[in-house]
Amino acid sequence: MSDTGAGDRSPEGTAPEGAHPDEPHRGGMAQRLNWLRAGVLGANDGIVSVAAVVVGVAGATSSAPAIVTAGLAALVGGAISMALGEYVSVSSQRDSERSLIAKERRELAEMPEQELEELTGLYEQRGLTPATARQVAVELTAHDALAAHLSAELGIDQDDVVSPWHAALASAVAFTCGAILPMLTILLPATLRIPVTFVAVLVALAVTGYVAAWIGGSSRGRAMVRVVVGGALALAATFIVGSLLGTSVAG
Secondary structure, three states: OOHHHOOOOOOOOOOOOOOOOOOOOOOOOOHHHHHHHHHHHHHHHHHHHHHHHEEEEEHHHHOOHHHHHHHHHHHHHHHHHHHHHHHHHHHHHHHHHHHHHHHHHHHHHOHHHHHHHHHHHHHHHHOHHHHHHHHHHHHHHHHHHHHHHHHHHHOOOOOOOOOOHHHHHHHHHHHHHHHHHHHHHHOHHHHHHHHHHHHHHHHHHHHHHHHHHHHOOOOOOHHHHHHHHHHHHHHHHHHHHHHHHHHHHHH
């Protein structure tokens, strides 16, 4: 009865007998997906945004100190911004989940019979016969009423509420790691810094797109094309703007 949610996990949190090894039956999926989302977005943003800044400045001037200063400012500001954004977003999600859990716990304490009928109805809507739905609802309620209702009604696991601090830290660290690459390549001699930065950034974006798709089980090629094309457009646009501004200032 894997559809019942609360009953498909053993007390130790291991996958149920007969489960496929490549399917997410274990607990903590929200936390792991939260880390993945924040990490991948942070790395991509770090690579693209910092690379765009240093390439744009490099298009306007060959001064290494000016390029490095702009890159460091983009790195620090971007990492803080990403962390704050993730913290605020995930905090709102966590608060909503906690409110729903508290509401469900209160309803179970005040109206257990109505809640049992509601759970039975939910399983009937999933295709179970009334008798089977009632039996499932009764057994799951006896095992863990709150977990059963959170899973069936809201799709929430009370032991898997996302952490805003984890998301913020993962996003900031990933952004910084991604930003290091363009910061290093832009320090190369003037004749090499732009082309090498372009190539290194696009390769790095292809890798992050592939890894994200591989972990999420989606199309690798489509994910790689998306991030590479987007990154190439961003770099080209900022380089053109920087070159035009540099020419106008020099003139």
